[in-house]
Each structure stands twice: as C-alpha cells, then as structure tokens.
Amino acid sequence: MIKIIAIGKKHEDWVVSGIERYQKRLKKPFDSSWVFLAHSAQSGLVAREKESEAILSKLKQDDYVILLDEKGQNVDSMELSSKITFKLNQSAKVIVIIGGAYGVDERVHDRADFVWSLSKLVFPHQLVRLILAEQLYRTQEISLGNPYHHE
Numbered sequence: 001m002i003k004i005i006a007i008g009k010k011h012e013d014w015v016v017s018g019i020e021r022y023q024k025r026l027k028k029p030f031d032s033s034w035v036f037l038a039h040s041a042q043s044g045l046v047a048r049e050k051e052s053e054a055i056l057s058k059l060k061q062d063d064y065v066i067l068l069d070e071k072g073q074n075v076d077s078m079e080l081s082s083k084i085t086f087k088l089n090q091s092a093k094v095i096v097i098i099g100g101a102y103g104v105d106e107r108v109h110d111r112a113d114f115v116w117s118l119s120k121l122v123f124p125h126q127l128v129r130l131i132l133a134e135q136l137y138r139t140q141e142i143s144l145g146n147p148y149h150h151e
Contacts, residue, residue: 002032005058007051007100008125010036015130022133029088030140039100052105064092065112070122072115081142098128
C-alpha cells in the first residue's frame with residue numbers, strides 16, 4: 001500500500017472526482033490512502049517546522065519515503081514506476097509526502113529516501129494531488145505491462 005501524507009484540508013470539490021477516478025483503479029500493492037495534516041496557524045519558518053514535525057511523527061523507520069519537492073529529482077514515468085514497484089515488491093511501505101505552503105524542513109529532506117520533482121514549476125497543492133493520483137495509476141499500469149502508458 002502507498003500512503004500519501006499531505007498538509008492541508010481534504011481534497012477540494014474540483015479535484016475529488018479526478019483523484020477518485022484513479023484511486024478506484026489502483027489494486028494491491030498500488031492501492032493508496034490519504035492522511036491529511038492540518039496547516040500550521042503560523043507562517044514561514046515556524047509553520048515549516050511545525051508541519052515537518054507532524055509529518056515526521058507519522059513515519060516509521062522502515063518506511064520508504066518519497067518527498068515531493070520542486071528542487072528534487074525529475075524522473076520520467078518509467079523510472080518512477082521502477083522505483084516504486086521495486087520497493088513494493090520488497091514489501092516496503094511507500095509513503096509520499098506533500099508538504100505545506102512553506103515546504104518542509106531539512107529533517108524531512110534528510111528522512112526522505114527519494115526527493116521527487118514533478119516539474120521545475122510550482123503547482124497548487126490540489127493540482128499536485130491530482131497529478132500524483134494519476135502517476136500512481138500510471139506506475140501500476142507500467143508495472144503490469146498494460147497499454148495505458150505509451151513510450
């Protein structure tokens with residue numbers, strides 16, 4: 001199973017159907033669940049620190065942690081599928097983190113096994129959630145050799 005930890009409120013109405021569309025298609029071990037952690041009432045560095053602490057409290061030592069960050073490594077869908085499938089085949093619990101508006105602190109970066117950039121562009125968190133849901137579905141389909149992904 002893949003657990004997604006996201007700072008912020010539940011999905012907004014305009015992304016719910018898109019996320020559900022992909023999540024319903026995910027099958028073990030690619031099925032996913034969402035954990036929403038509240039935004040800090042603070043701002044800037046204080047918010048980053050508090051939200052990072054909340055994220056770290058949800059992680060276990062043997063989790064394989066993927067952090068979404070625009071400064072991370074940009075990979076194609078085949079590489080992403082290979083990374084996630086490899087870990088799931090080892091029975092690892094894969095955790096994907098979507099930080100808050102101020103990002104995450106160095107403790108979360110240091111804890112991450114893989115820092116992944118969707119793009120050099122910055123996207124709104126709701127859109128990132130939808131893109132992530134689709135990429136997890138694409139990862140599954142690549143892993144299964146299904147024709148959803150075209151090279």
